[in-house]
Amino acid sequence: MSLPPLVEPAADLSVDEVRRYSRHLIIPDVGVAGQKRLKNAKVLCVGAGGLGSPALMYLAAAGVGTLGIIEFDTVDESNLQRQIIHGQSDIGRPKAESARDSVLEINPYVNVVLHNEALSNDNVLEIFAQYDLIIDGTDNFATRYMVNDAAVLLGKPYVWGSIYRFDGQASVFWAEHGPCYRCLYPEPPPPGMVPSCAEGGVLGVLCASIGAIQVTEAIKLLTGVGETLLGRLMVYDALEMEYRKIKLRKDPNCAICGENPTVTGLIDYDDFCGAVSDEAQAATIGSTITATELKEWQDSGKPIELIDVREPAEWEIVRVPGARLVPKGEILNGNALSGLPQDKQIVLYCKSGVRSAEALAAVKAAGFKDAVHVQGGVVSWVKTVDPSLPVY
Numbered sequence: 001m002s003l004p005p006l007v008e009p010a011a012d013l014s015v016d017e018v019r020r021y022s023r024h025l026i027i028p029d030v031g032v033a034g035q036k037r038l039k040n041a042k043v044l045c046v047g048a049g050g051l052g053s054p055a056l057m058y059l060a061a062a063g064v065g066t067l068g069i070i071e072f073d074t075v076d077e078s079n080l081q082r083q084i085i086h087g088q089s090d091i092g093r094p095k096a097e098s099a100r101d102s103v104l105e106i107n108p109y110v111n112v113v114l115h116n117e118a119l120s121n122d123n124v125l126e127i128f129a130q131y132d133l134i135i136d137g138t139d140n141f142a143t144r145y146m147v148n149d150a151a152v153l154l155g156k157p158y159v160w161g162s163i164y165r166f167d168g169q170a171s172v173f174w175a176e177h178g179p180c181y182r183c184l185y186p187e188p189p190p191p192g193m194v195p196s197c198a199e200g201g202v203l204g205v206l207c208a209s210i211g212a213i214q215v216t217e218a219i220k221l222l223t224g225v226g227e228t229l230l231g232r233l234m235v236y237d238a239l240e241m242e243y244r245k246i247k248l249r250k251d252p253n254c255a256i257c258g259e260n261p262t263v264t265g266l267i268d269y270d271d272f273c274g275a276v277s278d279e280a281q282a283a284t285i286g287s288t289i290t291a292t293e294l295k296e297w298q299d300s301g302k303p304i305e306l307i308d309v310r311e312p313a314e315w316e317i318v319r320v321p322g323a324r325l326v327p328k329g330e331i332l333n334g335n336a337l338s339g340l341p342q343d344k345q346i347v348l349y350c351k352s353g354v355r356s357a358e359a360l361a362a363v364k365a366a367g368f369k370d371a372v373h374v375q376g377g378v379v380s381w382v383k384t385v386d387p388s389l390p391v392y
């Protein structure tokens, strides 16, 4: 829907700025007035990762005057396949600082504001209040709902995006003029149902496709040109090379932006989204071993059946010696239960211990009462038992 410009124009553009932005200035719909609005704009990027990378780089190049970056993580080698704002020499550095350096290299006229911390209930309202627009590039549901609720409570618009394997989605949420994220997704998916990028993977270039949509929407909102994605969900399928738009409506029963809201302040988002289901949490009590204990069990000749519940692609990368692969889905749907031995203690592991906890609940419910899972999964095995193996 068409909206008035989000920000007023800056007083003027310098001679250098006119030269730099000339290809914008000669677009009639942008012009000097539009460029001055970008100069006056304050945009916050939540995350400097897959989506934050292209978003920050193009927002900087476009001449957005103030760019906020909130990011607490450090650059890891496994980020570089898609997080193009960081480079080889940035490995180990705070992502916020690495992103700032890249932004200033692209455009020294940008005022970069670093928030080198995790977004939380304690700071989200105070930080968001300093900006005209928020770009959400987070990859977990707890932060996603927190971003939405804070934006609704402050009356701010934000541009949302999400990516997984070959699929992406993007939209604009602004409760004062249309739907919010909770109107689209009232409840988070059950814990363990939707794998994260770390578990399921993401095609690196997908970040550019969705990040570019987010920046396009940001520029449209800031300058007041075109029809934004407010009230529409963009769904991108890279394999089919297909973009679809789905109409979204404001939900009158939305918990936060509906007629009788039940959420009137920030809530406990970890609790709301739940990293592990209640059943899985209960199953792990007294049935969890460490990677070091697993190694001791193996060395002692204890009769165990070691089962890797990850997906085949992950098994190809790294595995614990002596394990066999039974993906979690085969255990949860019951197909693999009859193949489990009755005369050995079952030991389950996954990448980090979340999926194996879910599988453990199913295995114990099927009668394998002494089954256990490995805390921290194969990542912990590599760290504490065999650092020569790769982590992913």
Ligand SMILES: [Zn+2]
Residues within 6 Å of the ligand: 175, 179, 180, 181, 182, 183, 184, 251, 254, 255, 256, 257, 258
């Ligand atoms: Zn809503």
